[in-house]
Amino acid sequence: MNKPADMPEDEEGATVAGRIEGGIDAIVIGDGVDGLAAATYLGKAGLHTILVGAGKEPGGRIAVREIAPGVEGVDGEHLVGLLDPEVIAELDLYRHGLEYAARRLDTTYFFDAYDALRFDGDLSQAANIALDDDEERDALEAFMAELLELSAFLRPAFRPAVYASGDTQKMLGKTLAGASSETASLIRRYLIASAGDVLSARFADGPLKTLLYSEVAFRSASAPNESLSFMPFLRRLSGEAAGLQGAVAYPAGGAIAVVTALRRAAQGAKVDVRASAPVKSILIEGDRVAGVMLEDGGQLRAPIVVAATDASSAFLKMIGPANIDIELQRVLTTQRPEIATARLHFVLKGVAQDETTRANMKRRLFYAPPVEDVTAAFLDARAGRVPEKLIVEAVFPGALDDKLLLDRRQLMSVMAHPVPFDATPDDARREAIKNAALASIEMFATGLSERVETVDLRLPGDEAAAVGANAGAYAAKPDILRQWAIAAATAASGGINGFYFCGPEAQIGSGMSCSAARSAARAALRAYRKGHV
Amino acid sequence: MIFPGEDIFADAPRPTPLFAAVASASEANLWTSINGWTAARVYSSVSEEYETAKNSAALADLGPLTRYAVRGADSADFLGRLTTAPAAGLHVGESARGLMLNEQGFVIDLAEVSRLSEDLFVITTPTAHGRRIKLAARGMNVDADDISGQVAALGVFGPQASGVLAAAGLKSVNETMAASGVLRGVETAARPIQFGALPGVELIFPKDEALTIWERIMRRGVGAPIGLDAMEVLRLESGAPRPGVDFIPADRVSKAGGNNKGRLPEELGLAHLAPLDHGWFNGRRGLRERTGKPERRLISLSIDDEVSMPGAAVFQNGAPVGRITSCAWSPARKRVVAFADIAASSFGKDYEISVPAPKEGRVAARVLETAESALAKAYSGEKGYSAGAATDFRR
Amino acid sequence: MSGQYDFLVIGDDEASLCAAAAAARAGASTAHLRINQRKKQSGAATTPAIPNFVWRRLELQDYDLTLEPASARVTLFKDGDPVITYAKPRETSAALEETGIDDHFVWSDFIEETNGLAANGYLASTLFNAGKDSGKGIAKMLTDPVALERTARLFGPSADLLNDYFTDERLKAHVSAHALGLAGASDREAGSAAALSEFFDEDSWRARTPKDATNLMTVLEIACQDAGVKSYAGKITEIANDGAKQIGVSIGAEDKIRTSYIFFATPEAAAAAGALQGDGRPGLNNTAHASITVRFKLSNRIEPPAGDDKAIFQIIDDLEDVRDARDAAVRGKLHERAPVEFEYTPNGEIVARTAYFPAAFFEDGAWRGWTGQDRQAAAAIIKNRIASRLPDFASQIRRAETEVMTPNTRESFFEGCDRVIVQWRRHNAISAAVKLIDEVMARSE
Incomplete structure (x- = not known):
């Protein structure tokens, strides 16, 4: 430790202007799930770790907020599908209170032109889908099996690599280099291809192609008719929830449960x-x-700093261009976000009476607009217009988790995609997005609009403002090559010894993952043990 | 002041601001293109020009080099980032040499930085870097303008350089401090430069005044213009590598294709220009990672022969280890002086160079101690070399 | 007729003929197939230049062939001065400086970078061509941050690259229109940066045969004959891919041949034959666009509004045209303000083309093909675009011939056939096709 000898040991608590606090092994900046996870790893290993967060409560963009009087909703995410199982195991998150109210969530798909389709939460059960066409079902089964296998194989490629350490890199290189030529040619094809091309080659026009087209496009900035747009789907399928690959789960209490468990784990560490x-x-x-x-003028000194904030805040603001290689700065500044996902909460009057609706409410509901409309939605969003139809993913927390049940009202948690990215959207834009989302929901839940009591909309700008981050970091993820490139560049931490980065840019794919935090913390610990920091 | 390689395929280069003046002084009328500007290869004869520079004072049109005026509160930080020159540590009037490195620590170009006032610097580079400069300025309060072509740049060097300048009425110009001001009605910036081992001054003034200043100096009849070919001899004698000739700049490597790789400062014998223990500069972390593991070495050689050719193979103990990148006959040494790019593992003292017909065979070559290699040795702390033993360009 | 070949090159353009001749000269038994029996007139006045190595390979000095490079690339905007760029970066940057475009400072760097990106040949072949060690190739790309960053830039939107360099909207619009026009692409679309880098390759500068000189197609056909290329014409009726080292190709009713590789020298040739079905080629959605050429015969010569009659002209109002027209094509609609490229032929005709029209039309929830009315509407748009820039144009038209090329999405003989090789570059198709032939030959040895 290189604590200056003449610095007084500080007491616990806030720093004071001009006060220098030493005796710290590691500082983690950012109190989102990645920050919490990284800090817990470091603390668990016996390092005196301080986590500094900008917000009042840890959690970052995952936060509980009052949507309407007496109704609380969770900002940020609603489902878990990418959370790194190794993080759950290593940080004992189940012991720290993480549990699922609903695992292996089935999905009901809604269409304009076809009947609704139900998918088993276990995607390898594709054969059980009630389809009239046997050929289509066989094609789906083969396709899902192929994708699940391939995405499992590619898992190391979706983990953020810590280039400074070289280990992850070597492992990844070894895995991929060992691919058979068939696998390699599949990877190559799925990497470059557009979702439209991949799906057209496998499926005739119909509900399966329509729903897969929307699934691939959901939460991605890559238009599904353009190249590089298919791979994000493999990233999604490489994740697992409650031990099942490609599945999603609803944590008891909502996504905030992950934050709560991580907080407890951090406390324990x-x-x-x-x-x-x-x-x-x-x-x-x-x-x-x-x-x-710190902003208040206090200084914390430590040989390890892990940044779990967005990359432009960490590198361009906190470190500053005078200390960052021109090339890294360029990687961080070239790309302009264009597409975002809207996070909405609808408070509905009354409760559903009919059996089908009640059954569906226990599932993940997914509206897949016609292929042409999805393509058009991306064109619109990119051009800065709010699309007419949005892909919608909806869950009813109260139906999934008894504890969240409301009295004579219902909360519907929604993600709608794609909307134009706008760091500071005006009221007209907000109104338009709410209307588009509602119109899309109307396509499968006719008459729902009349029951809406409150509509609450969160856009990347809102999430960023809440944690003092750069809104661009919360836009939809760019194409997979760009994601890899940015993750590689940021994970190299500008080559600064003792500095590690695990913000949103270090992560491949959207949703809570904590993989980046794990990589960063492990790299930091390795360096710490070898005496490199 | 190092000129980059010539533009071999360029047609119709632009005239430099001093072109009218230097064209009238040229007897040989032998021109080439550097960075798209006209550059005289020879005015009278290489040996005469060489002697003038060694014994009297030589005048060189430095217009083909690229110059940027850098203004703004973050100028020093900006230059400290862009180059390895310690810009923040420069006092007004001081100059420093440095390198431009990419993020991996490979050399993109050389650079000379002078501080003319608290927040005004001039940086000279062999080739243009408009793009890189724009990128480096992102997020900083700094304005970097390309002033090449708008200003005339005249180098005066040799033992009588200061005398020539004084005689021309440019008394306040001296060889140790950079300055800007009005010299007899002409707005001029002057700064010390070094060409080879010869000290001198670079005068920078508006292009409209090019002829006035040139004539004022030429009238005294002391100095004479010097062309690229004679400067090349001085350069080789001093051991300064030439970008595009002795090494491929890192930003061109991928275009050059093949197995070309970038070169680290130490591979060019310029480790002393990118010290790892001073201020931060772009590429320092990459450089730190790669430092101490050179794959190639650029060495100065003195060859026991009268002619040699770039591209000639270099042998050590009978085995080929590299090739000559540039060479010229040195009247002072009565030998060919050359740069050779060799495998780092064969870094030593004695080599042989292949020579073509009619004298087919090999001739002996020895590593040549130059002003630059002395600096490098002093930096690496080699025995017998202290910082004082070699003249540092920084004063 | 039957035969056994190493390569069957399919396509009616210069690049296909060059590729076939080059393969034959390199010792491969080669056949060339024309599907469309298009007129022996090229779709444009200019073609991609023939680089020196191809010239030497085909010994074109022995033929009566003259090529002169296009003089400039000109963009005619709705208002304001045109933007003009030249083959040589320095000439361009001087011209930009003269017209007061500040970005001239970084023009050379920009060309340098785009060339550098394109020079990442191994990345492209890693991603686009199957090989024995392709797993290693992907690993290499993913584990080298520098290579990864370049790849991401190369396959990203060209707008990112342009915005990173330039501030002048007109210059960005000019570059986008010229570089992306051949593919009908948008600067926001993934993969458009690859088209941009290919556009600035030195082998991409277009050239033409002067008036009264022998047509390039004619010369290349003779060169193919001389090289021993067997020539076929007709429609493919069947492809037999029985897993053997060679595939069987039936042409028309009579010809049955076997070949080791089917080779397409341009994405257009592949699209016309239906070989792009469901295949992910870089970025540009090849199957979404139709390409329309209109040849205007004029009663009197019309002077170009800028540059000279050896230049290549683009008509756009601003950059939005490029985006909107491409978006409209993807949606299956015609766009009034589609970018139009035109050139003067050596005998004074004007050849105009655009790839910004849809491959098929989306109406009332269904897709339908081109009709005669659509052709007329498309030709009218092109005519109006030119008339808006050339004052007397409309009154001078004597005759207009319209040709519509839509990608073939009906037949898909090639599906699942791993012996089909498509060269995907457009601007430097000739150079890239011959290089790819060499690569394939080297690999199969």
Whole structure:
């Protein structure tokens, strides 16, 4: 430890302007799930770790908020599908209170032109889908089997690599290099191909092609008719929930349960979590990190700093261009986000009476607009217009988790995609997005609009403002090559010794994952043990 | 002041601001193109020009090099990022050399930085880097303007350089401090430069005044213009590598294709220009990772022969280890002086160079101690070399 | 007729003929197939240049062939001065400086970077051509951050690259229109940066045969004959892929041949034959666009509004045209303000073309093909676009011939056939096709 000898040991608690606090092994910036996970890893390993977060409560963009009087909703995510199982195991998240109210969520797909279709939460059960056409069902079964296998094979490629350490890199290289030529040619094809091309080659026009087209496009910035747009789907299928690959689950209490479990785990690991402590800059001395300077003027000094904030805040604001290679800065600044996912909550009057609806409410509901409309939606969103029809994913927390049941009302949690990315959307834009989402929901839940009491909309700008981040980080993820490139560039941490990055840009795919945090924390620990920091 | 390689395929280069003046001084009328600007290869004869530079004062049109005026509060940080020159540590009037490195630590170009006032710097580079400069300025309060072509740049160097300048009425111009101001009615910036081992001054003034200043100096009849070919001899004697000739700049490597790789400062014998223990610069972390593991070495050789050819093979103990990248006859040494790019593992003292017909065979070559290699050795702390033993360009 | 070949090159363009001749000269038994029996007139006045190595390979000096490079690339905007660029970066940057476009400072760097991206040949072949070690290739790409970043840039939207370099909207629009026009692409679309980098390849600068000189197609056909290329014409009726080293191809009713590889020298040739069905080629959605050529015979010569009659002209109002027209094509609609490229032929005709029209039309929830009315509407759009820039144009038209090329999406003989090779570059198709032939030959040895 390189704690200056003449620095007084600080007491627990907030720093004071001009006060320098030492005796710290590691500082984690950012109190989202990645920050919490990284800090827990470090704390568990015995490092004196301080987590500094900008918000009042840890959780970052995952936060509980009052949607309407007496109705609470969870901002950010609603389902779990990418959460790294190794993080769950290593940090004992089940013991720290994480449990699923609904695992292996079935999905009901709704269409304009076809009857609704139900998918088993276990995607390998594709054969059980009630389809009139046997050929289509066989094609689906073969396709899903192929995708599940391939995405499992590619899992190392979807983990953020810590290039500085070289280990992950070697492992990844070994895995891929060992691919048979058939696998390699499939990977190559799925990497470049557009979702439209891949699906057209496998399916005739019909409900299966329609729903897969929307599934692939959901939450992605890559238009499904353009190349590089298929791979994000493999990323999604490489995840698992409650031990089942490609499945999604609803945590008891909602997505916030992940935050709560991580907080408890952090507590157990003796992480010193400090809320409302925004970081002004990261201190660099020579080529190594020295600590952080807080907005209030206090300094925390430590040989390890892990940033779990967005990359432009971490690299361009906290470290600053005068300390960052021109090439890294360029990677972080070239791409302009264009597409976003809208997060909505609808408070509905009354309760559903009929049996079908009640059964569906226990599932993941997914509206897949016609292929042409999805393509058009991406064109519109990219051009800055709110599309007429949006892909919608909806769940009813109250139906999935008894504890969340409301009295004579219902909360519907929705993600609608794609909408134009706008860091500071005006009211007209908000209104248009709400209307488009509602219109899309009307396509499968006729008359629902009349029951709507409150519509609550969160866009990337809102999420970013809540945690003082750059809104672009919460836009839809760009094409897979760009995601890889940015993840690789940011994970290299600008080459600064002792500095590690695990913000949203280090992650491949959308949703809570914590893989980046795990990679960063492990790299930090390795360096710490070898005495490199 | 190093010129980059010539543009071999360029047609119709643009005239430099001093072109009218230098064209009238040229007897040989032998021109080439550098960065798309006209550059005289020879004015009278290589040996005469060489002697003038060694004994009197030589005038060189430095117009083909690229110059940027850098202004703004973050100028020093910006230059410290863009180049390895310690811009923040420069006092007004001081100059420093440095390298431009990419993020992996490979050399993109050389650079010379001078501080003319608190927040005004001039940076000179062999080739243009408009794009890189724009990128490096992102997020910083700095304005970098390409002033090449808008200003005339005249290099005066040799033992009598200061005398020539004084005689021309440019008394306040001296060889140790950069300055800007009005010299007899002409807005001029002057700064010390070094060509080879020869100290000198670079005068930068508006292009409209090009002829006035040139004539004012030429009238005294002391100095004489010097062309690229004679400067090439001085350059080789001083051991300064030439981008595009002795190495491929890192930003062109992928275009050059094949097995070409970038070169680290130490591979070019320029480790002293990118010290790892001073301020941060672009590529330092990449450089740190790669430092101490050179794959190639660029060495100065003195060859026991009268002619040699770039591209000639270099042998050590009978085995080929590299090739000559540039060479010229040195009147002072009565030998050919050359740069050779060799495998780092064969870094030593004695080599042989293949020579073509009619003298087919091999001739002996020895590593040549140059001003630059002395600096490199002093930096690496080699025995017998202290920082004082070699003249550092920074004063 | 029957025969056994190493290559069957399918396509009616210059690049196909060059590829066939080059393969034959390199010792491969080669056949060439024309499907469309198109007129022996090229779709445009200019063709991609024939690079020196191809010239030497085909010994074109022995033929009566002259090519002169296009003089400039000109964009005629709705308002304001045209933007003009040239083959040589330095010439361009001087011209830009003269017209007051500040970005001239970074033009050379921009060309340098796009060339550098395109030079990442191994990346492209890793991604687009199957090979024994392709798993290693992908691993190499993913584990090298620098290579990865370049690849991401190369296959990303060209707008990212242009915005990163330039501030001048007209210059960005000019570059986008010229570089993306051949594919009918948008600068926001994934893969458009690859089209951009290919456009600036030095083998991409177009050239033409001067008036009264022998047509390039004619010369290349003779060159093919001389090289021993067997020539076929007709429609493919069947492809037998029985897993053997060679595949069987039936042409028309009589010809049955066997070949090791089917080779398409351009994406257009592949699209016309239906070989792009369901195949993910880089970025540009080849099957969404139709390409329309209109040849206008004029009563009197019309002076070009800028540049000279050896230049290549683009008509756009602004960059939005490129995006909107491409979006409209994807939606299956004609777009009034589609970018139009035109050139003067050596005998004074004007040849105009655009790839910004839809391959099929989407109406009332269903797709339908081109009709005579659509052709007329498309030709009218092109005519109006030119008339808006050339004052007397409309009154001088003596005759207009319209040709519509839509990608073949009906037949898909090629599906699942791993012995089909498609060369996907457009601007430097000739150079890239011959290089790809060499690569395939080297690989199969």
